[in-house]
Amino acid sequence: MKIISWNCQGKFREKFQYIEAYEADIYVIQECENPVVTKHSAYQKFTSNHMWIGNNKNKGLGIFAKEGIILKDNGWQNFLLRHFLSVRINDELDILAVWAGSPHIEEYCVYQEIHYDKFHEKLVVLGDFNSNKRWDKKHQERNHTYVVEKFKMVKLESAYHYEKNEHQGQETQATFFLHRHFEKSYHIDYAFLNLDYYKYMELGNFEEWIIYSDHMPLYLEMTL
DSSP states (O other): OEEEEEEOOSOGGGTHHHHGGGOOSEEEEEEEOOTTTOOOHHHHHHTSSEEEEEEETTEEEEEEEOTTOOEEEOOOOOTTOSSEEEEEETTTEEEEEEEOOTTTHHHHHHHHHHHGGGOOTTEEEEEEOOOOGGGGGGGTTSSHHHHHHHHHHTTOEEHHHHHHTOOTTOOSSOSEEGGGOTTSEEOOEEEEEOGGGEEEEEEOOHHHHTTTOSBOOEEEEEOO
């Protein structure tokens, strides 16, 4: 199973062909248009097998799958928290897509606490968390470290930190570049999964992707 997560910074209808080159099975895209209302025929074709949520038709959270993959909404309520979408894939894997709204990790933390009894070893949680351990003090108890520790309790680990052998908050590769400036870099996008199913992970490089978005795509390959 090949999964891509990317905050496309809007206008995904004009960018999907670049990310499509990864030939992933699942695309988790933040800040993308609602496929139901778009008039872009090529985008409609690419997103024909999808689930999408959002308050703005031009910037929401979407999960797009190859033809033949079965997507089923898990029905995890959001209770006005932004933006989270849980989907079952082929009745064998659950994906929780994340695009965390302000106050970011606190919004996600509340959502996680509500649904934590549904977390399990065949769940992948990935997307734009807008969060890093470096900012723990700004969020008191509902912080990045707390969330990561809760993941570990259900055997979910960060793919990046496993692949790079780095600690949370000490990342050497950024996923986000504020105003697309290289010197204003942060690591705020993640994929958490059971490492028993881990195969490979990589981040897009700045030179190739900065012309399309201020975020780098995250590519994850699993044995499932």
